[in-house]
């Protein structure tokens with residue numbers, strides 16, 4: 105059936121192809137686009153009846169999520185207790201919890217559904233800033249005293265535990281560590297930071313409580329669904345060991361006809377296997393239209409809100425000492441060189457501007473040794489880059505994928521605590537990327553923030569924070585520029601722009617199918633544009649209705 | 651409960667951590683568990699390897715060497731759960747880590763006890779590293795976290811450069827104890843607990859270089875230039891360290907002992923032995939000091955006579971043993 109020619113009529117087609125920016129019809133054959141235009145333009149390909157399934161919809165190129173994690177499919181094993189509404193991959197909306205009571209109620213409900221009596225109950229996405237007081241072990245003891253109860257904070261650095269977990273881990277009031285949080289009277293609150301929290305969990309419940317993606321094809325499908333229902337047709341899993349087991353799971357799941365996205369995993373470049381380059385080469389033999397190996401991911405520093413990103417002078421606004429290198433700058437040079445020489449594309453996580461500088465130094469150094477055109481090495485997050493750093497990116501042929509969702513979720517915190525007004529104004533500087541000609545994309549880093557390209561675009565267009573203020577008005581970009589970043593822009597950073605990112609002859613027939621026209625709605629309502637579903641390789645995937 | 655001592659070996663990339671770990675693994679008389687970042691670098695002699703299974707190498711001398719992989723926490727717990735618990739756990743910090751952060755883990759578990767944070771530094775590169783725009787603060791923090799600093803590769807320094815490196819250390823870590831070393835070769839007794847025999851330190855002083863200093867002719871450590879340095883470096887050890895014993899007839903007031911230990915001259919690198927305090931004049935406590943860190947343990951299982959006897963190891967150059975002995979005797 106896919107080999108037949110189908111002409112779809114749409115209310116409007118936004119193509120991202122400057123030769124024909126808008127159209128009403130698209131012809132598809134064998135999963136690829138045959139032509140775009142008016143019905144007359146396409147009649148040369150087929151005389152058959154026009155397919156009217158999408159006749160009242162607006163089509164865009166399928167959205168490309170250039171930085172997400174398939175781990176999104178695993179977090180829904182556990183109970184969401186974040187501060188804002190979030191939809192699970194079945195389309196069910198989970199309202200934010202705003203009080204400790206609401207959190208306890210949510211966990212109690214989940215507790216009642218758990219099977220075996222000693223299974224750990226885990227809540228995730230908790231943000232202590234949005235409840236009236238600190239969450240304590242006594243609160244979680246109300247959920248259960250007989251099974252371990254753990255709440256992971258959205259920051260990723262802190263956990264809360266009930267008394268049973270502390271007891272099992274051997275934590276007592278006399279255990280002395282600055283990472284065990286205490287109240288003003290010095291009592292344990294049941295909050296634990298960093299590796300101390302991980303140590304406690306490992307002792308109490310034998311690990312983090314999270315499954316291995318390689319064992320969980322259902323979680324990979326769930327991730328794909330979470331992406332698909334927001335209009336995404338290609339998504340990255342941007343940091344993965346790619347063990348044989350995971351590779352096998354990715355291969356079998358993406359081979360399923362109804363798997364609704366193209367999956368682009370990135371290999372963890374600091375993997376200790378000595379044959380890393382050869383291993384990636386062996387994986388590339390498995391590449392298909394739905395699965396593409398070849399990206400390498402490196403992580404240079406930590407996170408800004410966790411005060412572990414590496415910042416240049418003047419450092420953190422609240423005086424915190426500088427963050428952590430995950431890879432020393434000299435080592436980064438060696439790693440970039442290893443993959444660059446092999447012709448691979450490297451995506452480097454740099455949150456702080458000092459990490460960005462080190463990554464640019466590394467790329468510049470490697471390019472001087474081994475010149476290579478069109479490498480498209482990409483800086484991921486790159487949230488604090490200055491205009492001068494963007495000019496260096498342009499000169500070096502480096503792309504950037506900016507974390508626009510941060511403006512909304514953490515913009516207020518960046519202004520008040522992490523970087524202060526000057527640098528918060530240029531947080532995720534999309535306008536500078538445009539002005540300097542650096543090819544750019546924008547992302548959600550799901551599950552860190554919810555996947556949703558229209559929301560991400562809305563963040564870049566409006567730059568509104570959670571509190572409602574505009575952060576850095578000069579960095580706002582137009583709706584069209586934002587939508588291009590979420591499609592062709594992201595495709596370019598993955599070196600997939602020949603196949604995806606625009607509705608154009610020869611490319612995959614990947615569409616985001618919308619109820620509303622994002623270029624006609626009020627820009628402030630961009631995030632509310634309704635997604636009907638997607639088309640991937642000519643196959644229609646309606647989103648779950650709620 | 652018998653606590654397992656934990657030693658964290660830190661230092662920036664290239665400081666010689668792996669070389670030191672190799673020394674410790676080859677010349678120890680204890681069952682060590684060594685947690686390393688990368689097996690590839692540790693380069694254990696094939697004849698030493700008894701078996702290899704996944705992330706763990708079992709050595710024929712009873713030691714084990716484990717790859718930290720993605721999670722130090724899990725590797726550490728794995729070692730703690732071994733059927734035969736190791737006598738000492740040594741953790742290699744990554745080159746960019748603050749070893750004090752890793753040492754935190756030893757305070758979280760009642761069955762662990764921090765022995766020391768030992769930080770190696772590449773002496774010839776030190777003045778440049780602390781000025782480096784990217785990692786200067788990291789190197790500085792590592793030095794400040796050290797109980798004992800091993801100033802490595804001093805054979806590659808001119809007299810002037812040596813003064814510069816020493817000045818940097820004095821400025822950044824004024825309280826740390828410092829040992830100079832070639833090829834990260836320091837007597838194991840200085841770094842780890844000397845093991846079962848309390849008298850080992852006194853009867854076989856490190857100046858004799860028992861095994862810890864050099865590998866001998868079969869050494870295949872790539873970093874080890876026997877042809878050039880072998881003899882030099884034996885002689886250096888012979889002259890570098892001095893030992894002395896401290897004793898007292900009467901119990902020592904605990905508070906005065908603490909003041910004495912905190913005020914020890916910087917050339918005293920190591921102190922170990924039994925001490926009777928006024929808190930329990932019939933049963934001595936076990937005193938351990940590595941670098942500037944000391945612990946007094948009343949719960950040890952040692953079967954010993956009620957008397958005070960400590961062995962000190964110091965940098966020989968300006969060490970005044972008689973003065974130290976007088977100071978200790980005055981505590982009674």
Ligand SMILES: [Zn+2]
Nearest residue numbers: 171173342549
């Ligand atoms: Zn990420």
